Amino acid sequence: MSKPKILIVDDEESIRTQMRWALSADYEVLQASNRAEALSTMAMEEPSVVLLDLGLPPHTDSSVEGFAALSEIRSRWPITRVIVVTGNDEHDTALDAVSRGAHDFFAKPVEIADLEVLLRRNLQMVELERENLRLRKEIEEREGTEGRILGTSRPMVELMAMVDKVAHSEAPVLITGESGTGKELIARALHERSARARGPFVAINCGAIPENLLESELFGHEKGAFTGAHALNKGKVEYADGGTLLLDEIGEMPLHLQVKLLRFLQERTIERVGGHNLIEVDVRVVSATNIDLHEAILAKTFREDLFFRLNTVQLHLPPLRERSNDAALIANTVVQRYNGQHGTKITLTNEAFDAISAYEWPGNVRELLNRLNRALIVAGGERITPADLELAGRDQAPTIFDLRTARERVERAVIIKALEKNGGNISRAAVDLGTSRPTLHHLLNKYEITAREYTRA
Incomplete structure (x- = not known):
């Protein structure tokens, strides 16, 4: 041992x-x-x-x-x-x-x-x-991602339909969305529904590893490649051979490694740090980011040619505040699963459901799960209240909801005005609005606006 x-x-x-x-x-x-x-x-x-x-x-x-x-x-x-x-x-x-x-x-x-x-x-x-x-991993593997991606809102239904279509392709996929929305779960769903499902799913967070170690983590290293490299070490790319590689927080990858990643995507071969042999690797690459890569390209912190390689298909994961009723659904499901695993009969009060629905959830699903898990552990009785979720005293919730609704109405009206001005041309409307074309496409879907309705005859 x-x-x-x-x-x-x-x-x-x-x-x-x-x-x-x-x-x-x-x-x-x-x-x-x-x-x-x-x-x-x-x-x-x-x-x-x-x-x-x-x-x-x-x-x-x-x-x-x-x-x-x-x-x-x-x-x-x-x-x-x-x-x-x-x-x-x-x-x-x-x-x-x-x-x-x-x-x-x-x-x-x-x-x-x-x-x-x-x-x-x-x-x-x-x-x-x-x-x-x-x-926890055993439970998750039994349930699969089907049981963990929750949502009946229109954005989530449309997203999962797109996941079904894209899963059977080998094309690179870029998943965008705010931090905490569940981008890795979507990547796993793509993997589990693909022909590579029996192969490995390997994830690496490009923003969590120091720059001087990231190349070795990705591509591996030979023995003696640097101080402390006492043995040959395979990288994440090799471990993903035959399966799917998720490059999380891809926007944080240093420029010199972006070049090496681009070469791998083009040639499907890698070279370990300190090595000279080309190694063929068969992986599907999925990347994820919570930043606007178009802005990163303009700031010269992200390569445009790499963006086009990674962005063959883009899936946008909406924030929880834009998924009506999904927060309450997720909360109820988590509590019921907890009851099933622990033999308890804990319920959420009506006030707790109201507080969950009214709250903006800036940390998205991750924040919701953290608050729920804490409440399930520390709640004294069989009922979870807003106080247990640390959402008590938020009497301003209706005002927040009204302000949000007003803001969304104004945003929708401004988008329509830009489309009318530009004859339904999305690219020109995006320029006028000071946003990127993909972001405008996302907003059009969110507000159910059809650009061609504003095309000039």
Whole structure:
């Protein structure tokens, strides 16, 4: 049985050596002396626990670098447990670290017996988290995406009909939509309904991986390609061979990697970092973004030729505020599933349904699910109220709804006026409105406006 991996991040070699010597019998001990080394090791090894000294270079006399490392580790590896190391007189700093996401702390000088207690406790929590994820994945695989994409609103019905049509094609698909709308679920639905359904579905978030590691994560690396590359490592593209690759947050990809991605899309071959052999890979590429790539092209942060390669088919996922009644449907379904799994009889009150329907949901479906999951855990009784969802005291909801309705009426009228002025020409109307053509197409669908009705005879 393999040993649990722990990572020691400390700029003092003597401390790293002491802890490695004391812990190596029970753990695979990894080491890093600064934030960059720590993140590189995290990406390659994914240890269960990190022992993080907050006084890292180049700011060893403060916690700035340590807090930055803590933030990145918690953001990118949420299951990994972080135990911070502080001086004896830095109790407030330790508490600050816990408030920022650290799971535990201990003070120097290191008492190995105390440290081993902390490690065992945190490793148990990691195993519980992994087991929960495994069970959740089993449930999701049994249900498939069919059971997780919820919505009876017109935009969602039309979107899923389009997913059915596009799934059987090999064409690249670009999924657009605000953060939290469920773009990865749509990508999975495309995969599960395609001829590649028996192959792998591999997702990579281009915005969550440091620029210096992203190329290796995508295309892999050969042994010795760079410091810390102790073995050959396949990238996400290779792992997706025979299946579907989702490039999430594609708009965050650095320009030099966009060139390499474009070459792969054209030639269907890759070259690992530090390698010289061309490797043929058969994948369908789906990308997703929450930014306007047309604006990114104008800002010269995204290549136009890559955009055209990725945007053969575009699917737009509307925000939850534009999907009438879907929020209440999702909420009710989540609660019923929870009851089925836990043998409970929890219900949403009428006031809770009203609050859910009235709220704007700036964080979209992700925010709704987070509020519901929290309410299901902490609600004392069998009824979830607006207060349990932290939506209480929003008596202004009808006003918000009225303002939104008024805003939408004005927006619709302005679009119609632009179409009338330009004889139904969408491109010219988009220029007048100061928006992109795809965005205007989305608004036309939203407001059920047919451009050809304004074509001049």
